[in-house]
Amino acid sequence: MDGDRRGWSRCLLSGAVFAVCMAGTTLPTPLYGLYREKFGFSELTVTVVYAVYAFGVMGVLLLAGNASDSVGRRPVLLWGLGFAAASAVCFLCATGLGWLYAGRLMSGLSAGLFTGAATAYVMELAPPGGAARATFVATAANMGGLGCGPLIAGLLAQYAPWPLYLPFAVHLALVALSAVVLLRLPETVRERRPLSTVRPQRPGLPAQVRPVFTSPAIAAFVGFALFGVFTSVSPAFLAESLGVTDHAVSGLVVALAFFASTAGQLAVGRVGAERSLPLGCAALLAGLALLAGALRWDLLVLVVLSAIVGGGGQGLAFRAALSTVAAASPEHQRAAVISTLFVVAYAGISVPVIGVGVLVGPIGLEGAGLVFIACMAVLVSVAGVYLLRRPASVGSGRDA
Template sequence: MLERPARTLPRSAAGFWIVAAAFTAVMSLGTAPSPLYPLYQQAYGFSSVTVTIVFAAYAVGVLGSLFLVGHLSDQLGRRRMLLAALVTAAASAVVFIVSPELPGLILARLLSGVAVGMVTSTGVAALAELDAVARPGRGGRRAAVVGTAANLGGLGLGPLVAGVLADLAPWPLHLPYLVHLVALLVAAALLALVPETVRRPDPRPPYRPQRAAVPPGLRRQFAAAAVAAFVAFALFGLFAALGSAFVGATLGSPSHTLGGLSTTATFGTAALVQALVRDPSGRWAGPLGAAAVPVGLAVVVAAAWWPSLPLFLAGEVAVGAGVGLMFSGAVRVVASGAAPENRAEAVAGLFLTAYLGLTLPVLGLGVATQYASPPVVLTVYAGLAALLAVAAGRSVRHARP
């Protein structure tokens, strides 16, 4: 780490919030297209399968970036990696604006995913280090809360901003990305004010991707946590990829703002509960979340069969709380159970499983909607997710380090 003279304290305090804003801007772009998918379907004739393929491109970008470049800020510096993430996200926004057809949309989603993968681990580490400099001895709680708010809160903010702009402003398939582009460029310019918190090693170690491995003594815990993470991200993917279209087609609401709110409710509630949870071992957070998920899914399914937007949103809030607790519990179980020398690899393995949950089930969901009505597909999907959530909750509760 770099030496931290007293003059860096004001810069670190300001830098903390600049990094938080940059982190939020990148994450927000990652979900901004969610309420706009019905517009793409109308304009270009996309099917629900096409929409899920576009969403899967984002998940592939995140996953590849997490394992190939996300860890390089330890060698290259936090600020340099944050700038690379912002530039990549800005390139994504430009592609969204200039090429809204399917090839451009897939490329834009892939670039957005790469940027999210770059900023996720880098932003969390930078916030913790800047907070430690600006407020020494405070325990890092603020960094954890702000990091969670920037991460999941940013994912929840994007659909709401895009939905409001699509309803109230012109150029609905362009203006939301232009607004994000401006925010990303401003954040990139402000990074010049952020002090670097990492001393680059000399000589630089050889490049290798982030390893993902399960320590032998953690296999039972990891299996339980991995199922919880898979289910949590499968439900994130459900509402991010198809939530807006479901609100429009099944619940009969033409509002893109409400369509965006259907995604915001899930991510925003997940961010809130993760920020409030104090469960270092993850032993009660996971099981409690697993109990909340079936309740929320039951409400969502009821709203699908007996169309009610308030009921649908209430169910999403419950699901968001449940998946937020499930995922935070899964991470804590793995992180607290692994030895320090294996922790990064174990957590990376958990994220690999989580992003498979974000990709594979949603692709299957998109295909299923071609052969059955949305309420039927949602009921089956929700039933399977609820069963897996309950099983994961029981396993996490009984697993021992």
């Protein structure tokens, strides 16, 4: 009993560290309008600044996504916290656009180091028999942290002084505290190897994972793309089309999507992974439809409903996807496979978001959003139909 209690305590502490790191990646979201006023850049530049983060994540996942399998979880996570601190410093020192690019890149490097390694670490610190709950802790820490970032920044920007500085100072303090916590947690990789043994990895999957990977990966791509649009474009839409200039409201709307994702992840334990993926795809489709209505009729209530429904669908689909590919992965390649799934997911944050930014100029924010929604709706519909036709491939992790 004491061992289980100690295991869950460590699991939750590592999850808290995970959440702190991820909060830093969305912290600037409600502040982009202030940066636009200060530095005078366009909406396209906002999406590029945002996407630099995703490119940083994917670069790390491809170059060192399996590093923690070799050198250990804690060293990799400490490096991740170091990059998170560097990101906060870049934003604190920002005197021009270059600082924002640097800060987002550092944030992407921190998230890239954390996603696979921290997910595996949280799961490994849990006591025996706690894999399902540990998966929820990991994914909830990820999405919950992402949701806390814009909520904290929005509240501080609206009701506290120094809106472009205080949020990052607070995060820097939390990162320092997280480093102290991490140093007190045990290492879980038993056979550690030197850093020189880490080699860049091309996107690839073990043979037993490939049959179950495609549809979960598509659902992850669409879910993260929806989040990417919410976090990069929705503050501008709220301000320009709906007249909502309150930073706290802007941050709350974005945070709702991530908190709804956490609720969706919790529901997977009751619904089951086999049914959660197609249900998640259906909810993502509904969220996209609500977002289309919000763009067409300029209704705040539809933006909020889109965040809740789409976020819940993303949570259902993503936790089921993570459970499916993790269960099908060999233990010694688990972090690398999880990192591959995150590469696909973060591609959804970068490419579609930049596409929206490019289209805003010629066809406007509404038109760009509707083109994005149509493309994502096609993708998620294909994944949902495939899952309904081959349900056995979802829950088992074996060839169908």
